[in-house]
Amino acid sequence: MAEPPRKGARIAIAGLSRMFEGPRGSVQALTGIDLSIAPGEFLCIVGPSGCGKSTLLRILAGLDRQTSGKVSIDAAGWAVTNAMVFQESGLFPWMSVEQNVGFGLMTRGMPATERAPRVEAAMRLVGLTQFRHHFPHQLSGGMRQRGAIARAFVTDPAVLLMDEPFAALDAQNRTILQEELVRIWETTGKTVVYITHSIDEALFLGDRAAIMTAHPGRIKEIIDIPFPHPRNLMELSVTPSFGTLKLKIWRVLEDEVNRARASEDAA
Amino acid sequence: MSSSEAARQVRQERLLYLLSPIGLLLLWEIAIRAGLGDRRFVPAPSDIAERFYLLCASGELPWDTVVTLWRIVAGFLLGAIPGVALGLWMAMWRGVRIIVDPLIAALFPIPKLALMPLILLAFGFGETSKVVVVAIGAFFPVIVNAYAGAANIEKIYIDVARNYGASSRIMFTRVVFFGALPLIFAGLRVALAISFIIGTAAEFVAAKSGIGYLIWSSWELLQVDAMFVGIVTIGILGVITSTLFLEIERKVIPWKAP
Numbered sequence: 001m002a003e004p005p006r007k008g009a010r011i012a013i014a015g016l017s018r019m020f021e022g023p024r025g026s027v028q029a030l031t032g033i034d035l036s037i038a039p040g041e042f043l044c045i046v047g048p049s050g051c052g053k054s055t056l057l058r059i060l061a062g063l064d065r066q067t068s069g070k071v072s073i074d075a076a077g078w079a080v081t082n083a084m085v086f087q088e089s090g091l092f093p094w095m096s097v098e099q100n101v102g103f104g105l106m107t108r109g110m111p112a113t114e115r116a117p118r119v120e121a122a123m124r125l126v127g128l129t130q131f132r133h134h135f136p137h138q139l140s141g142g143m144r145q146r147g148a149i150a151r152a153f154v155t156d157p158a159v160l161l162m163d164e165p166f167a168a169l170d171a172q173n174r175t176i177l178q179e180e181l182v183r184i185w186e187t188t189g190k191t192v193v194y195i196t197h198s199i200d201e202a203l204f205l206g207d208r209a210a211i212m213t214a215h216p217g218r219i220k221e222i223i224d225i226p227f228p229h230p231r232n233l234m235e236l237s238v239t240p241s242f243g244t245l246k247l248k249i250w251r252v253l254e255d256e257v258n259r260a261r262a263s264e265d266a267a
Numbered sequence: 268m269s270s271s272e273a274a275r276q277v278r279q280e281r282l283l284y285l286l287s288p289i290g291l292l293l294l295w296e297i298a299i300r301a302g303l304g305d306r307r308f309v310p311a312p313s314d315i316a317e318r319f320y321l322l323c324a325s326g327e328l329p330w331d332t333v334v335t336l337w338r339i340v341a342g343f344l345l346g347a348i349p350g351v352a353l354g355l356w357m358a359m360w361r362g363v364r365i366i367v368d369p370l371i372a373a374l375f376p377i378p379k380l381a382l383m384p385l386i387l388l389a390f391g392f393g394e395t396s397k398v399v400v401v402a403i404g405a406f407f408p409v410i411v412n413a414y415a416g417a418a419n420i421e422k423i424y425i426d427v428a429r430n431y432g433a434s435s436r437i438m439f440t441r442v443v444f445f446g447a448l449p450l451i452f453a454g455l456r457v458a459l460a461i462s463f464i465i466g467t468a469a470e471f472v473a474a475k476s477g478i479g480y481l482i483w484s485s486w487e488l489l490q491v492d493a494m495f496v497g498i499v500t501i502g503i504l505g506v507i508t509s510t511l512f513l514e515i516e517r518k519v520i521p522w523k524a525p
Contacts, residue, residue: 061430084430090423093522094445104431106441135522155431 007039008191009075009082009158011060016069017216018055028216029055033069035210035219042185042192044206044225046199046249048257052217053195054163057084060193061161075158080104082159083152087167089144091136097123097147098132104155122154125184142173149177153184160185162194166201178204179233186229199249203242204233211249213256221252310492315499318492328481332500335477338394339466342401347458350406351451354413358447359439364414371410379404379465383473397469397477404465405458412454416447449523452516459512463505 016033019026029052037043045053058064059071061084075081083104091100099106102119123129126146136144145165152160166174182205185192196202202209203225211221225245227236236242292312298304299311306314322328357364379400390396420443428442470479482497516523 063426063430080432082430084427086423086427088423090427092424092427092442092445094448094520095441103427103441107428107432107434107437137522151431 006077007189008041008160009073009078010039011035011037011074011159011191011193012070012072014070016056016059016066016071018052018059018064019067030066031216031218033217033219035222037191037193040189040191042194042205042207044194044196044202044209045212046196046202046209046253047212047217048214048253049197050217051212051214053212055217056212057161057163057193057195060159073159078156078158080108080155080157082161083155083157084161084163085145085148085152085165087164089136089141089148091144091147091151093136096133096135097128097139100136100147101128101150101154103151108155118154122150125153126150126180142169142177145169145177146180149181149184153188158191160190160192162192164195164197167196167198174201175233181205182229182231182233199246199253200237202249203227203245204231204236209249211252213253220256223249223252307489308491310495314492315495318490319496319499322481322493322496328496328500331476331478331481331497332504335466335470335479336504338397338470338477339401339462342398342466343405343459343462345398346402346405346462347409347455350409350454350458351413354410354415354451354454355417355439355443355447357410357414358417359435359443367410371407375407375411380468383469387473392473397466397474400469401462401466404461408457408461409451409454412450412457413447416450416454417443419450420446448520452520456509456512459508460505463501463508467501 013033013035016030017028018030020029033056045056047053055064059066060073061082063084073081091097092103095103098119101122102115105115105118120129123132126149128143128146128150131139131143136147139147145168148165166177169177178201194202194205196205199209206225209223209225210219211223212218213220223245227242296311296313299306299309310318319328353363353367357367382403383396383400386396386400390399424442424446425438428438433442467477467479467482470477471483474480478497478500482494485491485493485497
């Protein structure tokens, strides 16, 4: 076995807020977000749609900027700070699987001869080596999402940002890919921020779950998920402690969902 | 249904497609031979075929075809290449768009043949004037489509490129260009058809060679069968080039589902 993996980045978010200027005035998408994520932690952010969780991830990815507050990502010793896996794979339709996977290395000026073995390893990691010359439209949804994961891992980022990456997949494919992701994460030690609206998914994957609520988007509660690794997702899902924790998170979310509906009815 | 059976059915259908044009030509032939219509003004298909053969044998038609094709292809390239480049630049840089957009709005609707006298004044009666008028006609549909293609690339591809550290050069050459390619090709196809229309029409008035000239001079000499030969030749050239073009498009955009 190789040396123990170095740990991913430490993330600290303090007093972060994000306002959007809309046609009907400004909308407070995120407010008062305080969050610290340990190196190598797998953090799930759970919340209803419209709670601003994607906006938070985009700010961490450098694709959006906060209106106020501070974000620091301490990725000393890592060449690449973060890589994002999007909800729809976002593989470029005009590139082969191989070219897509190598994209983040090409943009950083790595010569093709140096890229090849890393791309090869990343494709092997997700089981896409036979499909290297295929175009994305020739692949199934699950395979495309695997390609997107390989594209992120190949750059060896300190933080992996994932925005509901398996939401569009069927249940079987989702379970298989969740297990693969956990396996890869366990061996690489990266910090992962994973967005989902599924409580089950958060409990399968995360070390902690940050529960977000909408209007304005904020973090209501952070819950520890104490299940030991490696996890077997199917076995885990039938344990009593899994059910207890699931109910606990649901209670937190339920209030919010009801409150949001009540305020919509009043409006 | 087996795939060979499906292929057979497709072939059968293609043959059936020929039925109505051939039937029409036959009816036409019979009507003229039966004395319906004045053969001097409305020649029979056999008259046109005979004239087609004579014009080919004399070398006149092949030469006119070469001349016209050269003008159309040269003009098409001269208009399309800057059209693609400028259209992509418009999408990448706001400054370029602000300068170019109003010019397109003002110049696109002008019938390009209305510029022919000006172009003759500027470039003389030589080959350049014909190439230039075709180029102007080809330029506009290409620039408009290239811009639309690049400006409407799905946002996720831009996000991915930015998140994965693409420089603006890589963004342009590996993402925006390819993302715009399907619409660029749509623009090029329109431009090719326009090049044919403008190219032959320019030859009516401002040339002493080419298929357009053949059609126009035949009218002046009342050689109606030669006029038809010119028209049919343009049609055939149009079919050949657009088939060729589709083939190129399939090669260049292999990711586009067939």
